[in-house]
Amino acid sequence: MMEFADDKPSDQQELKIKDYVVGDLATLIYIPNFITDSEQSQLLRHIYEVPTSKWKNLKNRRLQNWGGVVHEKGLLPQELPAWLKKVTGRIHQCTGLFPSELNHVLINEYLPDQGIMPHQDGLAYFPVVAILSLKSPVVIDFTPHPRLRECASKESSGEELTIQSKAEEAEHDERDDGLLNTQKDSISPCSLLLMPCSLLIFKDQAYSDYLHGIQDTKLHRLDKVVNVLECMKLQKQEPFLSLEAESNHVIDETCFKRIDTRVSLTCRLVLKVHKNLFKF
Numbered sequence: 001m002m003e004f005a006d007d008k009p010s011d012q013q014e015l016k017i018k019d020y021v022v023g024d025l026a027t028l029i030y031i032p033n034f035i036t037d038s039e040q041s042q043l044l045r046h047i048y049e050v051p052t053s054k055w056k057n058l059k060n061r062r063l064q065n066w067g068g069v070v071h072e073k074g075l076l077p078q079e080l081p082a083w084l085k086k087v088t089g090r091i092h093q094c095t096g097l098f099p100s101e102l103n104h105v106l107i108n109e110y111l112p113d114q115g116i117m118p119h120q121d122g123l124a125y126f127p128v129v130a131i132l133s134l135k136s137p138v139v140i141d142f143t144p145h146p147r148l149r150e151c152a153s154k155e156s157s158g159e160e161l162t163i164q165s166k167a168e169e170a171e172h173d174e175r176d177d178g179l180l181n182t183q184k185d186s187i188s189p190c191s192l193l194l195m196p197c198s199l200l201i202f203k204d205q206a207y208s209d210y211l212h213g214i215q216d217t218k219l220h221r222l223d224k225v226v227n228v229l230e231c232m233k234l235q236k237q238e239p240f241l242s243l244e245a246e247s248n249h250v251i252d253e254t255c256f257k258r259i260d261t262r263v264s265l266t267c268r269l270v271l272k273v274h275k276n277l278f279k280f
């Protein structure tokens, strides 16, 4: 099997990130074919080679945690294996969006009817996330945080915004301008079609004011997808044959059926790293 190509000069080249921004929400970046098919196979081989005990079974997916334990106060670090460092190194070099090497990777595995609840990533992380997708295509949804919708409706009715907790209060102070700006723009949900080998990066408002999630259904809707070129690829890839055929991804222009497992690598940076376990 080919080794993950880390010595090609192109791997180290910084991409023009602006060329990969999709949709109107600040900021969703979608890079198709970030890795090759053989690099995907190689990663999958590594992922499935680990002892079963490395997998943590959750109700609706299973995951591997690499890089150490993330606490509110930072990371209790563990060296990433070389095969993951090649991925995080390439993300760091090619995107130029992280201040230092990424040090944490979650590998999620989803069966065709599994997903992840709408959520925000924890405060411990640097607010830029890179997600590498393997195997099955999937639709990821970005929905405004309820706090944002509340704020917009209170604003239009002239009511004061009620702040739930100290933490939210601090957050609100920081983001006040952002929220008000958002009200002028749309705060509508949007989705992205994540094809195998692609890299999704999200940051700014998509990170701080939106929830992201994947529906736990085999059928995924394509009508709110902002990276429409990928839908065309998916539609070209699979002929519109029998709608019942298990091997068919595409049902029609607005919907597709997941037929395979999806594996994703959520690559992040925890800035605060605890070098000494006993000082933690």
Ligand SMILES: O=C(O)CCC(=O)C(=O)O
Residues within 6 Å of the ligand: 106, 108, 116, 121, 131, 140, 212, 264, 266
């Ligand atoms: O699998 C994905 O694409 C999303 C994973 C995710 O949101 C997370 O690990 O926090």
Ligand SMILES: [Fe+2]
Residues within 6 Å of the ligand: 119, 120, 121, 212
């Ligand atoms: Fe997440």
